[in-house]
């Protein structure tokens with residue numbers, strides 16, 4: 625966990641930018657998972673939370689898929705996460721946009737700062753839009769899965785959490801990662817306010833969200849490895865909706881077009 629004194633200077637100009645990136649490089653190389661706390665600082669974290677809550681109150685989130693409540697075995701279905709894709713340049717998403725460019729800065733910084741100039745030997749050259757997710761909190765959860773099981777190009781998952789005063793015992797909503805190769809170990813990550821989590825998106829990190837009993841917000845970005853993305857494009861197995869998520873921000877060379 626890393627406490628970052630946040631100011632409003634651009635991320636790459638912050639005094640602790642370099643050791644943030646070194647943190648990410650070290651943890652990703654050692655564990656394939658990295659957690660940083662106080663990423664934006666209280667003020668900016670709250671601005672992002674307010675934008676997300678405004679979006680949610682406007683009812684623009686897509687309904688989460690229904691999952692049957694296996695536990696009670698009755699047919700009561702529970703909504704999983706409800707989501708909306710945000711580019712960050714929309715009028716009502718300025719602070720979400722700023723979060724996105726700060727995450728871009730630390731990911732690209734780490735990608736370049738690593739001694740061999742790559743993070744995990746990837747060449748990161750693009751990302752999806754931001755997926756803003758809300759678990760409504762009536763036991764809603766997300767089953768154990770791998771984000772990128774079939775080489776669709778996504779190499780790093782970045783999740784920014786927005787949940788203030790979160791009590792994991794009362795509210796649940798724990799993210800449990802089952803890192804491959806650590807058979808008896810799991811990484812339990814509480815979805816705490818202003819916390820950012822990075823992990824390799826592939827089969828190394830199966831993960832689940834345990835049932836949440838309070839509204840649980842998170843913003844996810846997936847970063848692409850250029851080569852894997854290129855290969856995936858040729859195989860046409862890239863989920864069509866993945867293409868709809870594509871984003872080529874000015875500050876990252878655009879993602880190779882998938883024809």
Ligand SMILES: Cc1cc(NC(=O)CCC(=O)O)nc(C)c1Br
Nearest residue numbers: 766769770771783799831833842
């Ligand atoms: C829609 C969708 C959501 C997620 N979310 C999580 O894994 C939850 C992480 C957290 O909120 O802690 N993952 C995938 C592969 C898809 Br697709």
Ligand SMILES: [Fe+3]
Nearest residue numbers: 769770771831
């Ligand atoms: Fe996931």
